[in-house]
Amino acid sequence: MTHFATQFMNKRENIVTEAIDGTVMASGGRLVRLDGYPHIRVVLRADWDKSRVALVSGGGSGHEPAHAGFVGAGMLTAAVCGDVFASPSVDAVLAGILAVTGPAGCLLVVKNYTGDRLNFGLAAERARAFGLKVNMVIVGDDIALPDLPQWRGLAGTLFVHKIAGHLAEAGHDLAAVTEAAERVIAGTRSIGMSLDTCTVPGSAKENRIAPGKAELGLGIHGEPGVEQIDFAGAEQAMAAMIEKLAARTEDVPCVALLNNLGGASALEMSVLTHELLRSDLGQRIKLIVGPAAMMTSLEMRGVSISLYPLTPEDELALCRDVALPAWPGCRAVGPAVSVALPDGLSPIRPIPSPHKATREFLLKCCNIMISMESDLNALDAKTGDGDTGSTLAGAARALIGAIDHLPLADHTQLYRAIGLELSQTMGGSSGVLLAIFFAAAGDAASSGLTLRDTLMAGLERMQEIGGAKLGDRTMIDALYPALSVLDDGLAAATAAARKGAEHTATLQIARAGRAAYVNAEKLTGHTDPGAEAVARLFEALGS
Numbered sequence: 001m002t003h004f005a006t007q008f009m010n011k012r013e014n015i016v017t018e019a020i021d022g023t024v025m026a027s028g029g030r031l032v033r034l035d036g037y038p039h040i041r042v043v044l045r046a047d048w049d050k051s052r053v054a055l056v057s058g059g060g061s062g063h064e065p066a067h068a069g070f071v072g073a074g075m076l077t078a079a080v081c082g083d084v085f086a087s088p089s090v091d092a093v094l095a096g097i098l099a100v101t102g103p104a105g106c107l108l109v110v111k112n113y114t115g116d117r118l119n120f121g122l123a124a125e126r127a128r129a130f131g132l133k134v135n136m137v138i139v140g141d142d143i144a145l146p147d148l149p150q151w152r153g154l155a156g157t158l159f160v161h162k163i164a165g166h167l168a169e170a171g172h173d174l175a176a177v178t179e180a181a182e183r184v185i186a187g188t189r190s191i192g193m194s195l196d197t198c199t200v201p202g203s204a205k206e207n208r209i210a211p212g213k214a215e216l217g218l219g220i221h222g223e224p225g226v227e228q229i230d231f232a233g234a235e236q237a238m239a240a241m242i243e244k245l246a247a248r249t250e251d252v253p254c255v256a257l258l259n260n261l262g263g264a265s266a267l268e269m270s271v272l273t274h275e276l277l278r279s280d281l282g283q284r285i286k287l288i289v290g291p292a293a294m295m296t297s298l299e300m301r302g303v304s305i306s307l308y309p310l311t312p313e314d315e316l317a318l319c320r321d322v323a324l325p326a327w328p329g330c331r332a333v334g335p336a337v338s339v340a341l342p343d344g345l346s347p348i349r350p351i352p353s354p355h356k357a358t359r360e361f362l363l364k365c366c367n368i369m370i371s372m373e374s375d376l377n378a379l380d381a382k383t384g385d386g387d388t389g390s391t392l393a394g395a396a397r398a399l400i401g402a403i404d405h406l407p408l409a410d411h412t413q414l415y416r417a418i419g420l421e422l423s424q425t426m427g428g429s430s431g432v433l434l435a436i437f438f439a440a441a442g443d444a445a446s447s448g449l450t451l452r453d454t455l456m457a458g459l460e461r462m463q464e465i466g467g468a469k470l471g472d473r474t475m476i477d478a479l480y481p482a483l484s485v486l487d488d489g490l491a492a493a494t495a496a497a498r499k500g501a502e503h504t505a506t507l508q509i510a511r512a513g514r515a516a517y518v519n520a521e522k523l524t525g526h527t528d529p530g531a532e533a534v535a536r537l538f539e540a541l542g543s
Contacts, residue, residue: 111153144217
């Protein structure tokens with residue numbers, strides 16, 4: 001059976017060593033590694049002189065940028081890397097300890113997983129036999145399984161790295177650095193959620209999360225969560241995590257760390273940030289780290305939230321900048337501030353005027369567009385980016401919201417007002433083109449032209465600026481023939497629009513829009529979604 005690669009890797013057994021070398025090579029000389037491949041994989045600070053307390057962490061790979069990404073001044077001194085989701089060996093951990101530990105000693109920061117506890121713990125014992133001062137702390141911040149005697153370690157570990165690392169960099173002794181790490185561990189609480197599982201290199205993907213579900217409470221090694229819940233969007237997902245956190249945290253000012261588990265887009269993470277900060281819990285959050293991918297689970301499409309109560313000393317440590325690309329910084333939280341538009345760009349609102357018949361007609365058109373949303377998206381997905389229906393429906397909803405402010409009794413001003421509204425609320429080139437269409441129609445109406453000639457003037461202006469013409473596989477292929485026969489009645493215009501829309505399914509080349517980048521094989525047999533929207537609008541108006 002042929003195996004098709006779905007990940008950018010060469011050989012599974014080399015993925016960690018090659019990734020480490022890539023990280024070191026791109027570090028600008030800040031990082032080095034111990035010579036010991038493939039069994040010993042340790043990333044070190046290139047500038048380390050053993051004069052202060054060393055901070056060593058690590059664990060299985062697959063959580064990048066953790067742990068090697070946080071090696072540098074003010075955070076880790078060394079990171080010990082195991083295979084993907086597997087603890088490094090005792091010898092590898094010992095090598096890391098011996099490489100960085102001087103008279104000031106070393107603190108091991110270990111997440112609460114059996115393999116890490118055992119291997120780091122035994123390495124610490126062996127290092128002490130060499131006469132070195134070595135302490136170890138165990139991070140357990142995952143509140144998903146509250147009845148466990150020891151919680152798992154999640155991204156809250158990064159609070160330990162930053163605060164303990166700050167103190168070590170400032171020259172504090174091992175006892176003080178250890179005490180600070182233990183204090184941070186005791187106060188940190190984390191929870192995670194994912195919409196999909198990750199894919200371990202070289203292994204088949206486990207599809208245990210059903211569509212429409214989210215897994216609440218997960219580890220960072222692809223372990224099953226506590227429960228699967230119905231997923232209904234970012235607000236509901238964040239509320240489920242916040243409910244768990246609120247029950248396990250004190251009502252005091254805190255810092256939040258919003259961690260991308262690897263597969264969520266930057267856009268999604270910003271939406272989740274919005275939901276977190278506008279929640280009741282968000283009122284307690286004074287500082288935030290992220291959103292960013294800091295401790296991932298390969299490409300898992302999920303997020304974790306970590307909270308820690310603030311003190312002035314810890315705030316100073318968290319906010320001290322470090323020259324590490326993986327650390328996104330810790331910043332103050334504030335309201336979304338808006339400022340006035342520059343002079344000349346503030347919209348000039350027309351004077352509203354009521355007109356029952358026009359209002360009902362406009363509302364009917366808008367509701368028709370909204371009803372087509374899913375069908376047009378599905379059609380557009382075959383030849384474009386799948387958003388035609390949403391774009392038109394969004395514009396329709398905006399017009400419905402503004403309808404009581406429109407000059408419905410003055411069609412000249414109404415066309416112009418619709419154009420202005422669409423230019424401000426409708427995304428992409430479609431919004432601009434339709435704004436041009438209605439603005440030009442308004443100019444034509446002011447000259448006393450008939451409805452057909454008014455709309456044709458708008459269409460001609462849209463074609464002139466947009467560049468599309470008949471046969472280019474756009475909405476014009478339905479709109480132009482429909483408007484051309486509009487004086488013959490709605491039935492004639494509807495038939496012409498449908499004929500034009502269906503003709504687009506025979507066109508093998510699109511000369512405008514995203515479909516212009518699609519080959520003929522994918523275009524043939526599929527009606528252009530813009531033309532289909534026009535045809536359906538006329539059909540619905542005539543029914």
